[in-house]
Amino acid sequence: MKQFAPGPNEGIAPHRKGAPIKVAIAGLGAIGLKIAEALDRGIPGCALAAASASDRGRAAARLGHLAHPPPVVAIEELEPLADLVIECAPANLLPAIAEPFLRAGKTALVLSVGAILVNEHLIELARKHGGQIVVPTGALLGLDAVAAAAEGTIRSVRMVTRKPVRGLAGAPHLAEHNIRIEGITAPLRIFQGTPREAAIGFPANLNVAVALSLAGIGPDKTTLEIWVDPSLERNVHRIEVEADSASFSMQIENVPSENPRTGRITALSVISYLRKLGAPLRVGS
Incomplete structure (x- = not known):
């Protein structure tokens, strides 16, 4: 993500000193x-x-x-x-x-x-x-650590996302592959691929995966799994990174906002x- 992330005031158009x-x-x-x-x-x-x-x-x-x-x-x-x-x-x-x-x-x-x-x-x-x-x-965590690791060599980045049914309902990927998630009683893996592929199939659901990929090794080398889990009330994201500077894993459970696809x-x-x-x-x- 270093190509996007600014310093405190980089990228902000010049304005009068003291002006908001x-x-x-x-x-x-x-x-x-x-x-x-x-x-x-x-x-x-x-x-x-x-x-x-x-x-x-x-x-x-x-x-x-x-x-x-x-x-x-x-x-x-x-x-x-x-x-x-x-x-x-x-x-x-x-x-x-x-x-x-x-x-x-x-x-x-x-x-x-x-x-x-x-x-x-x-x-x-x-x-x-x-x-x-x-x-x-x-809605993610640890992007600073991933971006820092990307200044060295990252060998792999893997993300597993688990969401309740309402957080994935209506995704184009489900309709395209005739996947029905209403009424499921056990966790179901509905996608395995890259963030670039997920951005097409889940345009309102997986922005976090794309952000992770931009911070690290890119949208074609990052691996992603998406699960729908009827037992969940929160969106759960787990990240695993292997790099020459560190190996780390992180997990966050996000409380949904009024929009079930987005965490507070x-x-x-x-x-x-x-x-x-x-x-x-x-x-x-």
């Missing part, structure tokens, strides 16, 4: 709303400048309880209003959200990480114009990133 970084949020589901509320309460050095959603009227109503509700505008109107955009939208909207910011030399923080693999032109666009794509830690910790990861932008002490790379 203006933040736009594209998508106001469970994650976007949580981030908007945190910005409204106050994150030093940041200000909520604008928001966008498919239903702008409903979005404005969802933001009505904020002390300082931002304007809710069309996606194409976000870039002039902000220095940084946080993408919390359906994966197919990533280019429309990120391209204007990257072309302007600004920052796009991307949660639909799998969509980067089918929109790799965004990386070149950021490189050409001095913009930056940021992939937050999200995802929004908190973005909020943590925003706090680091202006923090006098920054812990973790």
